[in-house]
Amino acid sequence: METEERGDTVESIVVAGQLLVELEHEAGIDAYRQHVGGSVADVAVGLRQLGITCAVVAASGRDHLGDQVRARLARHGVPIRGERGPEPTALVFRGPQGFLSRPHGLEERLRRRPTACPLVSGHVALHAEQPSVWSRSEVALVTETMAEAARGGQLAVSLVANCWHSDRREALLAARDVEQMVPFAHVVRGNWEDLARMYPGWSVRGIADRWLALGPGAVVITGGADGAYARVRNHRIVVPSTPPSVRHARRRESGAAFTAGLLHHLHKGGILTPQGLARPAASEIEQAMEFALSIAAAAGGTAAAGPVSAASRAKPATPGAGLAAR
Structure with missing residues (x-):
């Protein structure tokens, strides 16, 4: 095994x-779009x-795709x-409905030996x-x-819980795996499209309440054009959707941008700590969600124009029925 080189910088996340x-x-x-x-x-x-300085902890294949x-x-x-x-580097195929399909032989590729995940002193947060x-x-x-991070009490832990599987059994297994991890996270985010497969028959409120009861200080659920919903102790938060011009942005780009925006705002506000996320104020989470939605909107609307910055974010629009009604 070859180990990636390390620099002297200690990354925040x-x-x-x-x-x-x-x-x-x-x-x-009639074509596939490659996403690296x-x-x-x-x-x-x-x-x-x-x-925000950051690093990725993951194994990577010694092949062209890994390069x-x-x-x-x-x-x-x-x-x-x-x-x-x-x-080999894992290769996955996604159809128009967003589900994961695996070509012949891919199962073994996805069962690669996992890499060790060291925690280095000085990091602010671990995001899974x-x-x-x-x-x-x-x-x-x-x-x-x-x-380990949660026991140490020095590192904030963030988790995005998602599900690519259209198969009912696989979706339920994904929910089981997620619930093993949620108790060790301080903030958890999910996407309603995924959660509807993982928790059939559940409402957004029901899922948020279930996860919050497992231990995190904040649960955030996004719903594309329906904006975002959050649950913290004693409070429920609904944030407006993004402008119509970017509501149909690619889910992947906007979802990742939302996560980055959320972590950025919590970090810059001094809240991305175990103490800050133990019982966060509703206003702090609401402001972070508004910022994250604006970053997601900018990413979806300006993806071809270059990097997205805090200055390029879009303004939220008037909310509709939103996720709270689901």
Whole structure:
């Protein structure tokens, strides 16, 4: 195994997950769009564009696809803290409905040996991204790392709980894995489209209440054009949707940008700490959500124009029925 080189800089936020390459087929287009790095890379790049130092903790393949992933992160100044092994880089296919399909032979690629996930003194937060594509051993490893961080009491832990699976059984297994991790997170985010598959028949409020009862200080659920909903102790928060001109932005780009914006605002506000997220004020989470939605809108609306910065964010629009009605 070859280990990625380490620099002298201690990054503020460590993003843990699986580096992969997606081939996405879009409705009405007879072609696949390649997306290098997956949401792990998207969040890390988004944080760097917002001025936050970060690193990725993940294994990367010693192949052409792995080279592409590393090159993308290197262009944005994001180091990889993990092993560069002989296994191929994970390759996933997504259809027009957003579900994950796996070509012949991919199962073994997704069962790569997970890398160690060291916690370095000086980090501010550990962010875990995209658990639905992890193997069982990877779920166990990152859960253990989150638990270690939580026990230490010095590192804020953030989790994005998602599900690419259209298969009912796989979606329910994803929910089970997520609930193993939620108790060790200080803030958890989910997307309603995913959660509706993971928790069939549940409402947004019901899921948020369930997760909050497991231990985090804040739960945030996003719903695209329906804006965002959050739950903190004794408070429920609804934030308006983004402007109509960017409501149909690619979900991946806008979702990762929201996560980066949320972490950025919490960090800059001094709230991205175990103490700050133990019982956060509703106003603090609401402001972070508003900022994150504006960053997501800017990312979706200006993706071709270049990097997104805090200065380029869009203004929220008037809310409709929103997620609170679901």
